Amino acid sequence: MLVSPKTIELREEAVPAAPPGGIVVRVRAALTDGTDLKTYRRGHPKMPMPTRFGHEFSGDVASVATGVTAFAVGDPVMCVHTAPCGQCYWCRNGQEELCEDLLSTMILGAYSDLIAVPQRVVERNCFHKPLDIGYAQAAFLEPLSCVVHSIELLAPVPGSTVAVIGNGGFGILHALLLQRRGVEALLFGRRPQRVALARELGLQSIDATASPIGDIIAERTGDRGVDAAIECTGSIEMWERAPSLVRRGGRVSFFAGLPAESRVSFDAARLHYDEVQLIAPFHFTPRDVRSAYELIASHALPLSALISDGYSLDRIAEAFRRLDTGDALKLLIEP
Template structure:
C-alpha cells in the first residue's frame, strides 16, 4: 500500500509499505480521511519522542472496515471513526478515574493513518472505535481524536454559559475549543492570536477575535493552546480573580515556566493542565461530531493526496491553512 513515511525530521517519503494483517480482536481500516495535526508537524520539524522514525505518520482517521481479526466487534464494509489509543482500565490511574494518564495508554497507541490502511489494535477497537453514521462525512469524523482532547479539558473545567472564555492560539485545537464552547452554550468566546487568516476562521465559527499584542482581559476561564512558554506565563494575567487557566498546549521537553506567586495565591488563580483523554471524553467528542448543528467545516483547509504530503507540511510550517485532510 501507499503511505507517507517520516524518514527523519524534515523528510517525508511517499512510499510503498506492507498492508498489515489483523490478529485477534484487531480491525483493518481502509482509511478514507486522515487529518493533519500539530503533533505531526512537531515530529516533521524536529522529531518527537513518541513518534518513531522511519515510520508511517498520522493518527487521526476515519474509514471503512476492510478486514477483521477473530472476535473483533465490527463487520467488513462498516464505516468507522476512532481515536488512536485506549486505556487499560486496570491500572491505578484507570481505576482512579484518570484514564487519560493510564500507564500504557501512550505506549500502546497506534500511528500510521497517512496510508491506505491502518491496523487498529484490539484494545482500541474494543473501547474507542465506533460506527460512523452516514450523515457525517469522513473528514469531519477524522477529527474525533483532537476533539476528544478538547472534551477532556472541558469535562475537567466545565464552563458556564455566562462565563467569558478566552482561547489563546487560533490553531486547530483553539478553533475546536471555540466550536465546543459554542456547543456548551458559552456566549462570550474570545479567540486571541496573531495569524489573521486563522482568526477569521474563528469569527466564522462564532468567536470574537483579538490580536495577541497588547491583549488584556479579566476572563473567567483562559485556555492556552499555543504550547509556548511565554504564553503559558502570560495566561494568568488574562484571568479574573478566582478564574481558571487551562494550560493545554504542551511545551518543548525540558522547558520551565514561572508565575507570579502573589497573583496565583492572593487572587486564587487555578491552574490546570489537562493531557490526552479518557473514554468518556471520546464519547463526548463523538456526540458533538454527530450533531448536524456542530459545524467544524471552516477549520478544514482542503483535501490532499498522500503524494502532496511534503508540500502540505511545508504549508503548515509556514502557517498556511489550519488542518488538511489526506484522502489516501
Template sequence: MQVARLYAPGRLELEVDPDPEPGPGELVIRVRACALCGTDLKIFRHGHSHLVLPRVLGHEIAGEVVALGEGITNWAPGDRVQVIAAIPCGECRYCRRGFQTVCENLESIGYHYDGGFATFMRIPAKVIQQDGLHRIPDGLSYEAAALTEPLACVLNGQEQVGTGPGDTVVVLGSGPIGCMHVWLARARGVDRIFLIDVDATRLRMAAERVEPDEAICSMESDPVERVLRLTHGYGSDVIIVAAPSAQAVEQAIAMAARRGRICLFAGLPKEQPVVQCNANQIHYRELIVVGAYGSTPHQNQRALDLIVRGEVPVERLITHRLPLDRILDGLQLMAQGKALKVVITP
C-alpha cells in the same frame, strides 16, 4: 498499499507495502481520511522521544472496516469508524481511578503503532478492547469524523475547567484547536468568548469561521489590558492556553478573574518549558490552574456526537484536502501558516 513512513526528522518516504492482514482480535480498515496535526509537523521536523523510527504517522483517523480478525463479532466489513489515538491500558492505578489520559502504560496510534497515513491500517486489539472504535453515522463525512480526536482533547480540557453558563472565556491561540475551543465553549453555553493570537492573518482566518465576540491581535494591542477593559476590570472566568507560548501562560494568569480557571492545553517547547509567574496572584485570587493532555475513548464518542449534532462544525476548519502522495505539500502548508486543517484522503 501506499504508506508515508518517517525514517528520520525531515525524511518522510512514500512506499508500497503489502496490504495488512488482521490478527486475532484485530481488524483492518481502509483509511478514508487522516488529518494532519500540529504534532505531526513537530515530529516530521524534530522526531519525538516516544517514537521508534521508522513509523507511519497519523492519528486523526476515520475509515471503513474491510477485514476482521478471529474473535471480532461486533463489527462488519463496510462499517464506518472513527479511531482513538491514545490507548489506555485500563488496568493501572490511574485507569482504575478513571484517569485514563494519564495512564501509566499509555500508548498511541502513530507513535507505538503505525498510523493512518496509509491506504489500509491494522487496528490493534487493544484499541478494540478499550472501546476505541466509534461508528460514524450515515450523512457525516469521513473528513469531519477524522477531526473527532482533536475535539475529544478539547472536550477534556474544557471539562477540566468546567466551562458553562455565566462564563467569559478567553482562548489564546487561533489554530484549529483554538477554533474548536471557541465552538465548544459556545456549545456549553458560555456568555462571551474572546480569541487571541499574535498572528493577525491567522487570527482573521480563524475569526471568520468561529466568530468570537472579540478577536484580539496581541501584536496590535496589549491582550491583558484589552480583556480587562472588555470585562470592566474583572478579568476572564476561564482562560484556555492553546498556543505553545510561555508568554501566553503569563498573560493567562494576569487576565484571570478572581476564582478564574486556567487550562494549560498546549505544551511548551522542551527547550523552554519554564514560565515566570507571580504565585501570589494565584494564591490571593484563588486561581485554579490545570493541565489537559489527550482524551479518553468515552470523550471520543461524545466528541463525535457533538459533531453529528452540528454543535461543533469542524468541517469548516478544513482548508485543504490532499491525496497521500501530497502529504509533504500538506506539511509545508502548515509550516507556512497557509492552512487551518489539512486532511489527507488516502
C-alpha cells in the same frame, strides 16, 4: 514515513494483518494537526525516526480478526489512536487519560492506505461512522475528544467568560464548544485569515496584534479579568503571561504542551493571594470520545470549515511543506 525532520518518504509495505481481536481500516480521510507538524519539524521523543505518523483518521473496515463481531468488512468506522487498559491505578480511579499503559497500543500511521487497529481500541474507542457524516468530519474524533476533555476538566459555568489564546484548529474548537455550553468565549489570535475565519463561524474573534491581550481583556471585563483562560499556543511566553489574564479566583488551563525540558515561571504572589488555579488537561477518556462522537454525529459543529485544503497521499510531502509555512489550519489527506 517521516525519515528525518522535514523529510517524508512514501514506502510500499506489506498489507497489515488484523491484530488479535482487532481490525484493519482502509483509510479514507486523515487530518494533520499541530502534533504532526511539531513531529515533522523536530521529531518526537516517543516516535524515533524513521516513523509512521498521522493519528486522526476514518475509513472502512478492510479485515477483522477472528472473533470480532462488532465490526464487519466494509463498515465505515471512526476511531481514536489509543484506549486505556482499564486496570491500572489511574484507570480504576477515573483518570483513564493518565493510564500507565496508554502508549503501548497507540496507533500511528494514519497517512497510509491501511492501518491496523488493536483490540483495546476496537472495543473501547471505535464507532460506526454515521452514513450522513463525511469521512473528513469523522476524522475529527480524536482532536475533538481532546477538546471535550479539556473543557470537562475546566468545567466553566454558563454565563462565564473564558479567553482562548491561540486560534489554530484547537483554539477554534475550544471556542465553538464553549459557546455551545453558553460560555462567552473570547478567541485571540494573530494570523488575519484565521481571525476572519473564526469570525465567519460566529465566534468572538479578536486580533491579538491590535493591542495587548491583557488590555483587551481588562477593557471587556471592567479590569476584573476573565473567569478562565485556555492556553492553546504552546509558547512559553503565553504560558507565563496567562495567569495575569484571569480574575482573582480565576483558572488557567494549559492545553497546549511545551517542548520537553521546558521551564516556566509564575509570580507566586499572584497565584497565592489571588487564588489563581492552574490546570493542564491531557488526552481524553473513553467518555470524552463518546461525547465527541455524539457532537460529530449530531452535526453540532462546522468542522469542514477547519479544513484548509485536501491532498492525495502521494502529495503528503507538499502538504507538510505548506503546513510548515503556517498558511493552513488543518489539511485533509485522502489516500
